[in-house]
Amino acid sequence: xxxxxxxNKSLTRVLMDWAAVIVxxxxxxxxxxxxxxxxxxxxxxxxxxxxxxxxxxxxxGATVTMAPDGFDMSACTLASCSGYIxxxxxxxxxLPIPVAVIIxxxxxxxxxxxxxxxxxxxxxxxxxxxxxxxxxxxxxxxFYTGGGAVSAGMSTRWGAAPVxxxxxxxxxxxxxxxxxxxIMLAVVIFAxxxxxxxxxxxxxxxxxxxxxxxxxxxxxxxKYRYMAGMITAVIVAIGAMVVTxxxxxxxxxxxxxxxxxxxxxxxxxxxxxxxxxxNALGTLIGAALVCVLDNGLTQVGVAYYVLPAVRGAVMALAxxxxxxxKKQD
Amino acid sequence: MEKENSTLECRNVxxxxxxxxALTNVNFSIGSGTIHAMLGANGAGKSTLMKVFAGxxxxxxxxxxxxxxxxxxxxxxxxxxLGIQIVYQEVDTALIGSMSVAENVMINSLVMDMxxxxxxxxxxxxxRAKETLERLNVHLNVNELCSNLSLAExxxxxxxxxxxxxxxxxxxxxxxxxxxxxxxxxxxxMVRHLRETYNMTVIFITHRLYEVLEVCDAxxxxxxxxxxxxxxxxxxxxxxxxxxxxLGHSFxxxxxxEATEIGEEDFEVSHLCDTEGMVxxxxxxxxxxxxxxxxxxxxxxxxxxxxxxxxxxxxGSGEVKLHGKTLKIKNxxxxxxxxxxxxxxxxxxxxxxxxxxVEFNLAAGxxxxxxxxxxxxxxxxxxNAKKYVEELGIKTPTIKQVVANLSGGNQQKVAVGKWxxxxxxxxxxxxxxxxxxxxxxxxxxxLINDIAKLGKCVIYASSENQExxxxxxxxxxxxxxxxxxxxxxxxxxxxxxMHYSVGATEAYAG
Numbered sequence: 001x002x003x004x005x006x007x008n009k010s011l012t013r014v015l016m017d018w019a020a021v022i023v024x025x026x027x028x029x030x031x032x033x034x035x036x037x038x039x040x041x042x043x044x045x046x047x048x049x050x051x052x053x054x055x056x057x058x059x060x061g062a063t064v065t066m067a068p069d070g071f072d073m074s075a076c077t078l079a080s081c082s083g084y085i086x087x088x089x090x091x092x093x094x095l096p097i098p099v100a101v102i103i104x105x106x107x108x109x110x111x112x113x114x115x116x117x118x119x120x121x122x123x124x125x126x127x128x129x130x131x132x133x134x135x136x137x138x139x140x141x142x143f144y145t146g147g148g149a150v151s152a153g154m155s156t157r158w159g160a161a162p163v164x165x166x167x168x169x170x171x172x173x174x175x176x177x178x179x180x181x182x183i184m185l186a187v188v189i190f191a192x193x194x195x196x197x198x199x200x201x202x203x204x205x206x207x208x209x210x211x212x213x214x215x216x217x218x219x220x221x222x223k224y225r226y227m228a229g230m231i232t233a234v235i236v237a238i239g240a241m242v243v244t245x246x247x248x249x250x251x252x253x254x255x256x257x258x259x260x261x262x263x264x265x266x267x268x269x270x271x272x273x274x275x276x277x278x279n280a281l282g283t284l285i286g287a288a289l290v291c292v293l294d295n296g297l298t299q300v301g302v303a304y305y306v307l308p309a310v311r312g313a314v315m316a317l318a319x320x321x322x323x324x325x326k327k328q329d
Numbered sequence: 330m331e332k333e334n335s336t337l338e339c340r341n342v343x344x345x346x347x348x349x350x351a352l353t354n355v356n357f358s359i360g361s362g363t364i365h366a367m368l369g370a371n372g373a374g375k376s377t378l379m380k381v382f383a384g385x386x387x388x389x390x391x392x393x394x395x396x397x398x399x400x401x402x403x404x405x406x407x408x409x410x411l412g413i414q415i416v417y418q419e420v421d422t423a424l425i426g427s428m429s430v431a432e433n434v435m436i437n438s439l440v441m442d443m444x445x446x447x448x449x450x451x452x453x454x455x456x457r458a459k460e461t462l463e464r465l466n467v468h469l470n471v472n473e474l475c476s477n478l479s480l481a482e483x484x485x486x487x488x489x490x491x492x493x494x495x496x497x498x499x500x501x502x503x504x505x506x507x508x509x510x511x512x513x514x515x516x517x518x519m520v521r522h523l524r525e526t527y528n529m530t531v532i533f534i535t536h537r538l539y540e541v542l543e544v545c546d547a548x549x550x551x552x553x554x555x556x557x558x559x560x561x562x563x564x565x566x567x568x569x570x571x572x573x574x575x576l577g578h579s580f581x582x583x584x585x586x587e588a589t590e591i592g593e594e595d596f597e598v599s600h601l602c603d604t605e606g607m608v609x610x611x612x613x614x615x616x617x618x619x620x621x622x623x624x625x626x627x628x629x630x631x632x633x634x635x636x637x638x639x640x641x642x643x644x645g646s647g648e649v650k651l652h653g654k655t656l657k658i659k660n661x662x663x664x665x666x667x668x669x670x671x672x673x674x675x676x677x678x679x680x681x682x683x684x685x686x687v688e689f690n691l692a693a694g695x696x697x698x699x700x701x702x703x704x705x706x707x708x709x710x711x712x713n714a715k716k717y718v719e720e721l722g723i724k725t726p727t728i729k730q731v732v733a734n735l736s737g738g739n740q741q742k743v744a745v746g747k748w749x750x751x752x753x754x755x756x757x758x759x760x761x762x763x764x765x766x767x768x769x770x771x772x773x774x775x776l777i778n779d780i781a782k783l784g785k786c787v788i789y790a791s792s793e794n795q796e797x798x799x800x801x802x803x804x805x806x807x808x809x810x811x812x813x814x815x816x817x818x819x820x821x822x823x824x825x826x827m828h829y830s831v832g833a834t835e836a837y838a839g
Contacts, residue, residue: 197448197449197451198447198448198449199439199440199443199446199447199448199449200447201449202428202432202439202449203439203440205425205427205428206425206428206432206436208427209425209426209427209428210421210422210423210424210425210426212422213422213423213424213425213436214425216423217436217437217439217440218437218440218441219440274474275427276426276427276474276476277427
């Protein structure tokens with residue numbers, strides 16, 4: 001077979017594989033040319049990293065779900081619920097941060113059982129099940145808070161004065177740099193190692209590539225879809241806590257808007273490096289692309305209300321480059 | 330490697346599927362270091378027997394012996410442990426396209442041999458995958474994604490997967506059907522190398538007799554679930570004697586071919602090629618009221634030809650003419666506008682809308698004629714459905730019945746009915762009798778005859794040569810995407826069709 005093997009990838013293919021990175025570098029060069037050091041500086045780099053940290057965390061959760069060909073529309077509405085839990089355990093009951101963190105993670109995992117029930121036991125397609133759950137999460141969360149946000153100085157659900165009157169510095173630090181950046185990097189590195197180097201990660205990818213072949217190779221596909229779900233739940237909880245700290249409150253539907261950017265990051269990252277599957281580093285690059293654009297476009301004076309259109313167009317360009325060589329069915 | 334001698338044998342193996350006796354008292358044995366061919370027409374039981382050896386047919390009766398000892402092959406893992414490995418023809422169902430070659434080769438070991446270890450030892454996986462591929466004399470980049478490989482390379486990956494663990498008996502189910510000539514030669518070279526270097530036994534299931542003579546040491550012929558003969562292959566072995574053995578002359582069900590009036594030349598395909606190389610410079614023509622047969626074995630390109638004419642597969646070059654006018658068919662929608670109809674092979678997936686009612690399916694080919702300003706007129710579709718249910722003898726409780734609940738034969742009648750309702754001029758049938766019982770078969774034949782009587786052009790593709798002989802007026806024989814011969818049905822025989830189906834280029838001697 002020596003003769004038929006293409007040992008050298010064609011140049012176009014390499015360009016396509018790195019389309020997202022190329023678009024990002026091009027954007028950086030253009031913004032630097034226009035704005036000089038006010039864009040290209042360590043301070044602004046930190047700004048971008050801080051801005052992308054939350055999107056990236058949620059996107060990594062989506063990556064883990066999508067590796068075995070799963071999908072979760074309700075991840076960010078669930079995160080809003082986790083946010084209420086985190087804020088209320090801290091403010092209303094006055095629990096120390098580590099305890100509040102653990103309770104938030106556990107409650108998120110418990111809530112995620114509902115998702116897993118619909119998908120794995122009731123065999124509802126992921127997309128439909130999680131679509132329905134979006135509404136369940138929204139209602140359930142507000143039922144818990146009594147219909148409002150959880151923020152400093154407000155009374156509890158049951159009308160009593162909260163144990164803590166306000167946030168502490170260490171609580172607010174979670175959402176600030178450098179901590180939010182460190183948390184983001186930790187999540188990315190964990191997901192990268194888990195998906196690339198452990199057998200569990202490889203099984204998830206095997207399921208995503210060809211579920212029947214994976215099953216026939218002896219992989220317990222139900223167990224591993226569940227495992228992916230639980231890891232997603234933990235990551236979602238982490239994202240929710242960073243959002244709550246950043247906003248100094250668990251706002252109503254405070255995390256819901258992160259869904260689309262995070263999914264976009266995964267889709268852009270899919271093809272990075274010719275991987276053709278959701279992967280942690282690709283997702284990081286996808287999220288970075290989104291945030292570099294936001295930051296740069298704002299600096300060059302694009303009105304905030306036009307921003308989504310430009311952001312969407314550039315992402316579409318990256319996707320066109322990545323998928324243009326794909327064969328049509 | 331030490332040359333130990335191992336044998337694989339089966340005694341009185343029978344297997345029954347609901348309503349069919351798939352294998353009857355099969356006795357077969359094979360020793361080390363041979364390349365053996367399993368031959369037979371479609372449905373002869375070759376794959377069924379091989380699946381018994383692979384542990385994929387746990388319901389067999391009789392005995393299977395490895396090295397003279399009786400073994401119970403009730404699951405695939407037992408077979409693998411005994412060194413029996415099988416590579417099925419459908420490579421894409423077994424490969425994971427989004428993963429690397431290394432992982433695809435090593436997947437069984439990744440699942441079975443990890444024990445308590447959590448981390449994948451990448452260098453080791455790559456090294457072992459590479460070594461295994463090298464044992465096959467194949468040089469692939471183990472980091473490449475499988476989806477980027479050619480079909481032949483994918484097959485090599487699967488063979489490598491089979492021999493990662495100890496493999497004494499390698500079963501290849503129609504490995505060459507999708508391969509080009511050069512790729513086939515590479516495969517043969519590899520198979521010979523396995524036999525010589527590792528004393529492995531390779532069992533080939535194939536339809537290509539010329540390959541058998543070239544590479545195999547011996548052959549066994551099956552027919553109707555029984556072994557009917559076999560011999561070592563020598564210089565004197567000819568394809569003719571094998572073909573005769575494959576056919577036997579036991580079955581002679583004939584279907585009534587009613588004489589139809591054949592009119593003028595109406596439909597013509599010239600020099601048609603697709604983009605994948607599965608249809609290669611095909612020229613056929615059909616007159617009004619004529620039924621032409623497309624013969625050929627599985628994988629000869631019949632389905633691809635049908636789909637390319639219909640626009641469901643991309644045409645590379647060539648011309649399609651109807652009523653003397655050259656047609657521009659880019660997609661099935663164009664074809665339907667030109668009144669060409671395709672009744673596809675995969676009935677449930679492609680032929681009918683399985684979850685829709687009989688009424689809707691019968692209107693689906695020409696919904697426009699049942700509409701008033703884009704609104705479907707239910708009274709019209711119901712009348713249409715009633716008419717064709719009666720005319721075609723579709724057995725259904727009501728026209729509101731969902732097609733999924735009908736029998737295979739009745740589903741097929743619905744699939745045909747929608748095109749009759751659309752009043753098409755050219756009807757293409759791809760294996761229309763697949764999976765329908767004998768009675769339904771006769772009814773479908775009558776239906777096709779009736780269509781021809783209306784002066785329509787009928788193209789009938791099938792790998793059942795008996796059927797072609799009884800229904801068609803003329804037969805084109807395909808092999809490897811090409812038309813090998815054009816035969817007058819009245820003057821030909823099953824032997825002659827088979828002669829060209831297996832790739833013979835010289836004229837049939839009779």
